[in-house]
Amino acid sequence: MSENKDRPKLLIVDDNRQNIEMLMALFEDEYKIAAAINAQRALKIAQSDSPPDLILMDILMPEMNGYDLCATLKEIPSTKHIPIIFVTAVSEVMDESRGFNLGAVDYITKPFHPPMVKARVKLHLNLKRKQELLEKYAFIDALTEIPNRRRFDEVLEKEWNRAKRSHLPLSLVMIDIDYFKYYNDTYGHGMGDDCLKKVATTLEKSLRRGSDFIARYGGEEFMAILPGTTDGEAVTICHHIAENIRTLAIEHKSSSINDCITVSMGVATINPNEKIPIQKLIEAADKKMYEAKAAGRDQINHVILKED
Numbered sequence: 656m657s658e659n660k661d662r663p664k665l666l667i668v669d670d671n672r673q674n675i676e677m678l679m680a681l682f683e684d685e686y687k688i689a690a691a692i693n694a695q696r697a698l699k700i701a702q703s704d705s706p707p708d709l710i711l712m713d714i715l716m717p718e719m720n721g722y723d724l725c726a727t728l729k730e731i732p733s734t735k736h737i738p739i740i741f742v743t744a745v746s747e748v749m750d751e752s753r754g755f756n757l758g759a760v761d762y763i764t765k766p767f768h769p770p771m772v773k774a775r776v777k778l779h780l781n782l783k784r785k786q787e788l789l790e791k792y793a794f795i796d797a798l799t800e801i802p803n804r805r806r807f808d809e810v811l812e813k814e815w816n817r818a819k820r821s822h823l824p825l826s827l828v829m830i831d832i833d834y835f836k837y838y839n840d841t842y843g844h845g846m847g848d849d850c851l852k853k854v855a856t857t858l859e860k861s862l863r864r865g866s867d868f869i870a871r872y873g874g875e876e877f878m879a880i881l882p883g884t885t886d887g888e889a890v891t892i893c894h895h896i897a898e899n900i901r902t903l904a905i906e907h908k909s910s911s912i913n914d915c916i917t918v919s920m921g922v923a924t925i926n927p928n929e930k931i932p933i934q935k936l937i938e939a940a941d942k943k944m945y946e947a948k949a950a951g952r953d954q955i956n957h958v959i960l961k962e963d
Contacts, residue, residue, distance in 0.1 A: 662685065664706075664707045665682055665687070666711070667689070667710075668692075668711070668716070668724070669711075670713065674713065678711060682773070693716065693717070694727075695718075695719075697710070698727065698728070701731075701737060702731065702733055706733070706737065709738050709739075709740065709779055709780055712739055712741055713743055721741055721754075722754065725739050725758060726757045726758075736786075739759045740761045740763055740776070794806035798851060799855035801871055802868070804870060804872055804878075807868075814868075815936075817882065823882070824884060825880075825882055825884070825926075826881040826885070826888070826923070826924040826925075827881070827923050827937065827939075828920055829872070829877075829920065829921045830858065830896070831877075831919050831920075832850070832854060832916060832917075833910060833948070833953060834912075835874075838850060853905060855869075858879070858896060861896045862879060867881055889922045889924055893957075897953070912951065912953050919947040919953060919955075920954075920956070921944025921955075921956050923937075923958055924959050925959070944956070
């Protein structure tokens with residue numbers, strides 16, 4: 656069996672070890688295999704740091720049967736998208752609709768034809784991969800290839816709730832390319848698109864921590880989410896961003912403040928709590944960005960939000 660870390664992982668759930676061994680022998684040359692002889696073990700594997708890409712599950716098992724295990728897995732956010740195929744004897748398939756209604760994607764009945772079983776597993780793995788790609792691209796800005804506003808909203812809510820639990824600060828940065836309308840008017844929208852791509856790439860590279868996040872917010876505006884970051888630390892990051900953008904040296908002869916592309920930034924920092932709505936953080940960063948533009952552009956304006 657060849658070693659390949661990128662092979663999909665199958666989880667076989669069956670209280671009969673002979674059935675497990677038979678399926679393992681069928682799939683071990685193409686996939687990574689994990690096995691569980693009961694529901695508790697299956698749940699642990701499914702929720703681990705290395706979850707399966709697909710589950711092959713027997714229906715009749717002690718303590719918790721396959722239908723109940725399927726229902727449980729579909730209620731857990733981290734496991735609900737894992738496709739489940741029931742592998743069971745013909746005499747046990749009393750109500751196929753029950754399994755499909757619970758979220759299973761297919762039934763395979765024993766005794767089974769190995770090529771057919773392998774084809775069905777491959778089909779559902781391909782469908783899962785395509786679904787993941789669709790979901791990924793739904794959150795990616797088509798032009799800049801960084802996360803879009805929809806993804807920004809999702810990540811901000813997650814980090815807001817995390818900051819409330821951990822009692823750590825959260826900083827938000829709104830970034831706007833200075834005089835970008837004039838840039839488009841002067842160089843054309845094709846060059847404008849190239850400019851946006853280069854700025855987006857530079858913003859991504861400027862955020863060094865894994866938890867930092869950047870998204871295209873709309874037009875020439877970008878948003879950076881900086882978890883666990885104080886006001887002073889956020890301003891330092893913004894200076895780093897501004898310098899990196901200037902280092903790009905993208906000519907902008909229509910700018911009245913510099914001969915190359917620059918950005919204005921508004922920073923808002925908060926220790927999230929129940930008394931301040933998340934929208935207030937976005938509005939504060941937006942306000943500070945416009946104040947930076949009004950003050951002459953190519954500047955950073957910041958505020959620490961507190962309870963009224």
